[in-house]
Ligand SMILES: Nc1ncnc2c1ncn2[C@@H]1O[C@H](COP(=O)(O)OP(=O)(O)O)[C@@H](O)[C@H]1O
């Protein structure tokens with residue numbers, strides 16, 4: 001179809017031009033390539049860290065050297081040479097542009113398709129923002145509002161200096177240093193990330209996503225995020241951005257740790273749209289993330305919601321350890337793969353406390369030559385009386401050259417626990433496409449509509465302001481996949 | 484003026500000939516009825532018109548406002564003003580009816596170069612149109628055709644027709660599964676949309692629909708062809724005597 005070829009070309013030019021759009025950097029303060037103790041000392045010193053933090057990093061490095069790369073995920077990629085990576089680079093100042101006229105029009109088109117407001121487009125593209133929308137002052141207002149109620153929200157490097165007791169107590173308490181190869185690596189070399197602390201009884205007065213929207217976030221290669229919510233506290237945190245993101249670092253290995261105390265609640269949402277590479281996947285980001293939440297307190301709740309559309313390779317299993325009695329873990333996921341993308345994602349729900357409940361809703365959409373694997377584990381440990389899990393895992397295939405896999409692991413050590421697993425795989429139906437197109441929607445609009453319907457249960461968990469953008473993002477991710 | 488001209492249409496599915504040289508002309512302002520036994524190819528004809536994948540012509544031609552339809556995709560045909568009310572409307576789980584309707588409505592407006600309606604204005608407009616078809620707000624909150632009763636599905640088709648305001652509408656057995664009250668509502672909906680510039684083709688088994696939607700011309704279709712055409716009385720005749728006599732007379 002004519003329209004489709006056009007779109008493919010358009011997407012091509014868009015992706016080609018990302019390189020251009022994002023590579024305008026000025027000055028870089030880099031440590032030499034490679035990884036050894038000196039590099040770690042250099043990082044720690046640059047960050048002005050206390051000794052305990054340096055020791056922790058060095059210990060992690062020692063352990064990492066003895067570990068093996070995991071190879072069980074259903075993804076394949078060339079061997080990574082860990083000595084060929086820069087582990088420290090000071091934040092790069094982007095060249096400030098004077099107006100949107102100077103921004104790559106293809107990039108603007110993508111922003112427009114996503115429905116990103118004009119001022120935010122400017123922010124994302126690095127255009128100086130006008131007085132009406134002064135991001136610095138808005139960010140300051142937000143910061144004041146947060147500190148009024150005692151919420152701590154700052155870069156992790158700041159927290160290490162200003163709130164050492166909190167960081168010391170919780171860092172590595174949910175994701176042990178040696179959990180896997182990449183967590184050990186991250187522990188040794190992390191440089192960016194956020195720290196959130198919600199005190200007793202405080203409901204965070206705004207979505208921390210709102211904050212990110214106006215405060216350009218520097219996503220690092222080895223991010224480290226730690227969120228602690230005390231009794232009866234609540235926070236909703238959104239990571240990432242629907243706008244396409246490029247990064248010269250191919251490997252990303254983040255660690256996110258959440259701790260929820262009695263009756264507290266953490267809602268963690270992610271929209272991931274890293275550069276997926278060209279049609280062959282070349283140049284795309286490898287995203288190896290370890291995210292885990294611990295429901296330490298009774299009646300606590302942790303929800304993960306993720307919309308994964310980017311990256312060349314995604315390897316990611318946000319998990320919940322349900323220790324407190326009556327605690328609840330939720331995982332809502334949409335993972336879309338197109339072209340040569342590979343995604344191996346899922347969750348682990350570890351039931352330890354009594355009456356713990358978990359819900360897993362996973363929607364995988366594969367198009368092109370992509371591979372999409374759901375890997376989920378539900379573990380009901382001894383003592384987790386009356387634990388409940390419900391898993392629903394649906395895959396949707398677009399075309400004949402992609403594939404979807406579902407790999408559930410269930411370990412149950414309690415007789416009165418209840419674990420339910422439902423899985424479906426369907427192809428996008430000709431009937432549905434034809435029906436929508438008969439009403440005047442083109443193949444891509446129709447596909448986007450059907451796929452969004454398929455993802456409905458997950459999308460409704462996203463914070464309102466992002467749901468609409470995420471919906472459009474799904475359409476954009478699938479461009480060129482039908483016709 | 485002719486809106487639709489089908490000449491000698493031949494079409495096969497899985498190497499089986501289904502349409503065997505069918506011709507039909509529909510002019511502005513006209514209402515046509517196509518009647519015929521099960522399996523005679525009526526739905527196939529409607530899919531062929533709408534441009535469904537796998538329903539391409541082997542021979543013959545179709546034009547719409549003198550534009551050759553054959554190379555056009557279903558959405559392009561829809562944009563020209565061709566509407567098909569499906570015999571079996573398709574369920575779209577997770578797609579809210581209201582959103583779907585707004586999407587197709589605005590997409591049509593965009594094609595016509597008219598202003599799209601804001602969310603609120605659209606809702607107001609939709610409410611009014613839906614009310615005329617006795618469609619409750621509650622139904623519009625559900626997913627498209629998902630769990631709709633037979634009658635609800637058919638009314639939802641006519642609701643879409645009303646929103647898109649097509650030049651020619653093909654209604655494939657829109658009367659089946661409707662009780663008398665629903666039949667009246669649906670027919671009224673169709674009649675209200677009818678004007679001198681557009682046309683309707685109703686495909687039906689039963690004469691009873693034609694009491695409400697009065698056809699100018701009635702065609703009898705059998706084995707992939709139109710074998711007889713006449714005025715509204717032809718439908719009455721079929722109702723009384725069945726198809727067999729006409730079929731026999733043909734063979
Ligand atoms: N997808 C299909 N594959 C094979 N045969 C089909 C298909 N659709 C319709 N047919 C056949 O085509 C003929 C006409 O069917 P149809 O157009 O549905 O008739 P009608 O609507 O008049 O009842 C029937 O013999 C039917 O079995």
Ligand SMILES: [Mg+2]
Pocket residue numbers: 525526527570655656
């Ligand atoms: Mg039929």
